[in-house]
Amino acid sequence: MPAHAASPAAVNLPAHAVELRGLTKIYSPTGKAGPKHALKGIDLAIPRGSLFGLLGPNGAGKSTLINILAGLVNKTGGNALIWGHDTEEAPRAARASIGIVPQELNMDPFFTPREMLELQAGLYGVPKRDRRTDELLDAVGLLDKADAHARSLSGGMKRRLMVAKAMVHSPPVLVLDEPTAGVDVELRRHLWDYVRELNRRGTTVLLTTHYLQEAEELCDTIAIINHGQVVACEPTRTLLRRVDAKALTVLLDRDLTAPPATLEGFTVELAEPRRLIVRYQPSRQRVDAILAALSAAGLGIVDLSTEESDLEDIFLQLTGGAHGELGTLPPSGESGTGSVNDAA
Numbered sequence: 001m002p003a004h005a006a007s008p009a010a011v012n013l014p015a016h017a018v019e020l021r022g023l024t025k026i027y028s029p030t031g032k033a034g035p036k037h038a039l040k041g042i043d044l045a046i047p048r049g050s051l052f053g054l055l056g057p058n059g060a061g062k063s064t065l066i067n068i069l070a071g072l073v074n075k076t077g078g079n080a081l082i083w084g085h086d087t088e089e090a091p092r093a094a095r096a097s098i099g100i101v102p103q104e105l106n107m108d109p110f111f112t113p114r115e116m117l118e119l120q121a122g123l124y125g126v127p128k129r130d131r132r133t134d135e136l137l138d139a140v141g142l143l144d145k146a147d148a149h150a151r152s153l154s155g156g157m158k159r160r161l162m163v164a165k166a167m168v169h170s171p172p173v174l175v176l177d178e179p180t181a182g183v184d185v186e187l188r189r190h191l192w193d194y195v196r197e198l199n200r201r202g203t204t205v206l207l208t209t210h211y212l213q214e215a216e217e218l219c220d221t222i223a224i225i226n227h228g229q230v231v232a233c234e235p236t237r238t239l240l241r242r243v244d245a246k247a248l249t250v251l252l253d254r255d256l257t258a259p260p261a262t263l264e265g266f267t268v269e270l271a272e273p274r275r276l277i278v279r280y281q282p283s284r285q286r287v288d289a290i291l292a293a294l295s296a297a298g299l300g301i302v303d304l305s306t307e308e309s310d311l312e313d314i315f316l317q318l319t320g321g322a323h324g325e326l327g328t329l330p331p332s333g334e335s336g337t338g339s340v341n342d343a344a
């Protein structure tokens with residue numbers, strides 16, 4: 001929970017900065033392509049004050065979701081509330097509450113960054129005395145480019161300019177669609193710092209990213225979407241706890257037809273007649289317990305190796321990537337082995 005959530009001033013603030021209820025989107029058929037069911041009933045509540053990450057593979061529906069919030073795409077069904085305002089019933093209030101940095105950068109090449117921010121402030125009716133043009137340019141490291149033509153900015157600079165542009169009306173919710181795609185490592189850090197700082201000062205941030213590390217370092221909560229559905233949504237720490245998983249592969253001295261009963265309590269897979277894969281949680285289980293169990297079954301070990309799981313594995317599992325089909329993960333309540341791999 002954000003620190004300011006319980007302050008007296010927060011009484012009239014919405015508990016959720018963004019709330020989606022059964023949000024669906026079906027794109028009309030285009031050319032030869034039939035209708036595209038891009039969002040299939042998304043329920044998502046983004047707590048006020050959160051730095052929320054939306055992860056998903058290409059085509060998962062991330063931009064569709066964000067563009068609905070931005071008012072750039074019309075939803076097919078369900079509801080979207082921004083800062084408590086329904087995008088359908090109160091579109092102006094909803095739009096005033098949000099700043100969006102779209103994935104596709106579109107900017108007039110002949111404007112300077114300063115002009116662009118001033119223009120945007122004008123569009124949102126921000127009075128001259130309340131404008132923060134220089135402060136914003138400084139925050140994104142573009143003060144020295146304030147009067148350069150936008151076309152002379154690099155891709156990373158353009159993206160940072162878009163972040164500044166999204167903040168001109170000081171919206172309580174900032175949405176960034178792939179904010180650091182094409183931004184080099186150093187500037188990515190700089191942008192992260194800025195996003196963190198905005199969040200610390202109370203802005204709720206929703207970002208999509210392909211970089212698991214980015215989500216891991218930056219976000220307090222992560223939702224993973226795949227094929228237009230939410231497949232996981234939990235605090236980053238909880239999600240990462242699932243990473244507490246390793247796999248021990250053992251080459252045995254004889255063929256088996258089934259895993260030995262002595263390995264009960266571990267998630268075991270007989271990959272080949274002589275090759276066992278035992279998944280375990282290093283924080284709670286030790287390799288020597290596995291070895292002892294094999295020995296108790298009278299099995300000799302010819303060779304062995306271990307492999308770590310990471311957020312990427314979890315992501316791939318949840319999105320049906322390299323690890324094939326996957327249902328829902330076991331609850332994160334640490335029952336059973338808690339292995340990330342025993343859910344299929």
Ligand SMILES: Nc1ncnc2c1ncn2[C@@H]1O[C@H](COP(=O)(O)OP(=O)(O)OP(=O)(O)O)[C@@H](O)[C@H]1O
Pocket residue numbers: 027028030036038056057058059060061062063064065103
């Ligand atoms: N205007 C459109 N018309 C028809 N189909 C569309 C349109 N925009 C997106 N789609 C389809 O909807 C699905 C979701 O696309 P979306 O852009 O939301 O995915 P994404 O998660 O943002 O992907 P990426 O990671 O590549 O940015 C995809 O199958 C895409 O082809």
Ligand SMILES: [Mg+2]
Pocket residue numbers: 062063064103177
């Ligand atoms: Mg996208």
